[in-house]
Amino acid sequence: MKKLLLGTVLAGVVAIGAACSNNSSMQGHDMSNMNMKEENTAQDSSKKLPLATNTEVLSGKEINLTAKEALLQINDQVKLPVYTYNGSVPGAQIRVKQGDNVKIVLKNELPEPITIHWHGYPVPNNQDGVPGVTMDAIKPGETFTYEFTATVPGTYWYHSHQKSAEQVDKGLYGTLIVEPKNEEKVDRDYTLVLDEWMSNPDEGNMDMSGMDHSNMNNGNSSDNQQMDMSSMGHDMMNMYDIFTINGKSGSAVKPLKVKKGEKVRLRLVNAGYMSHKLHLHGHEFKIVATDGQPLKDPQPIKDELLNIAPGERYDIEFIANNPGEWLLECHGDMEGADGMKVKIQYEDQTNNTDKENAKKDLPIVDMTKYGKHELGQFTLDQKYDVEYTMDLGTAMGKDGMVYTINGKTYPETAPVNVKKGDLVKVKLVNNSPKDLHPMHLHGHFFQVLSKNGKPITGSPLIKDTLNLKPGEEYVVAFKADNPGNWMFHCHDLHHASAGMVTEVKYKDYKSDYIPDPNDTTNKGE
Ligand SMILES: [Cu+2]
DSSP states (O other): OHHHHHHHHHHHHHHHHHHHOOOGGGTTSOGGGTTOTTSOSTTOOSSOOOBOOOOOEEOSSOEEEEEEEEEEEOSSSOEEEEEEETTBSSOOEEEEETTOEEEEEEEEOSSSOBOOEEETOOOOGGGSOOBTTTBOOBOTTOEEEEEEEOOSOEEEEEEOOSSHHHHTTTTOEEEEEEEOTTOOOOSEEEEEEEEEEOSOGGGGGSOOTTOOOGGGGOOOSSTTOOOOGGGOOSOHHHHOOEEEETTBOGGGSOOEEEOTTOEEEEEEEEOSSSOEEEEEOSOOBEEEEETTEEOSSOOOBOSOBEEEOTTOEEEEEEEOOSOSEEEEEEESSOGGGGGOEEEEEETTOOOBOOOOOTTOOOOBOOTTSOSOOOOOSOOTTSOOSEEEEEEEEEEEETTEEEEEETTBOTTSSOOEEEOTTOEEEEEEEEOOSSOOEEEEESSOOEEEEEETTEEOOSSOEEESEEEEOTTOEEEEEEEOOSOSEEEEEESSHHHHHTTOEEEEEETTOOOSOOOOTTOOOOOOO
């Protein structure tokens, strides 16, 4: 929280400095925006940033990424200074085939150290991109080469793990798509990345460090209730007032073109810190995968909301059988929700046949009952080598709110100690009164076995990010098959930076990484 605050305060100071000094460095700067009240002020820094470009798709034997700054035009009114991989938000999409050796050369042209963490991907531990744990952060001007084999297909994403609450918030992420060896053909394949932004970060100059931003994730234990707006002050929730799809909001979001009869896949990725409930209008759809992992015999559903928590991915498919123009939109009362919608346009049939209904209360898909039930790799009653209970909590610390695992904050949290081959069962309990905790495990997939004591009755649910609402309890299991030191943390990255992190540590693992004791820039979250 403090880092975020510092960042926004500094941006504000720079903006004021630039506005007051009519010096030569302002030449060529677009002055026309300076007096527009609704225009964000953080952009008016003395630096001339290039406008963010469209997201490119990269594949091949060697993929080059450059981390650099840009100015992101989110809608007609708002431009924000952002961090990017290759000049766009989201950054370049890395698209490879299962079995490929993936080599990514990352150059850092940002003014601060960064990394890439391959979210959800079972890479070797020394490629996981956690500074201070698996590598040193990549300093400005430096280059680092990541290499791993694309072992599993699916939808993944990548982002910086250095000061991640701040850097991911600024746009430093992209998607990683691994196509299966025997790909089932679809006619359209779109990737949609969800995020939230502050149109006016300067408003955040109040001291947020002690603030309870527990409402920011719509932290309500009942699926169908809207959050209690009256209980919210001027908090984080209000500050994230613009929601985006692929870095654009509202009418700036590029429509998705389809033709009648086509099979359409949407890869939905939540890169933000809030959950979003998406409604696909006019069509039945199937959820074919979550966190890259396929679901067994998904049944078609209609007019149900798909809830996507921070860090999660959902792949949905539908047949374009209802010509016209339709929306995929975010439901809810949050101020920014209005901007998180994209048109699905049938080619040559763009007459508007659809209406927004973002306030409509619709059922939320229950993933614990979705798809065909069968036994997965793990069961609740089998024998496990390691069992660990994670009590997730919120507390008031010395410098503001802290987010705890078994009453402790990282690095004081107790690690999950395993050895290679161990079967591990973890019970996660969210004892925070209002906060959602989307818990993310690095380097492994886990199978979700039960929710609130009830076994999963749908398809085996294999995930790397599991969202817990207040009061919820889940049991998950995984096999310790990827030696290393792996983070297990909340993907509300504000919660992670305020303590909610532990590690899965392999006893027999010898890391070849030795942190530089004099380097204080590495930050393991
Ligand atoms: Cu959390």
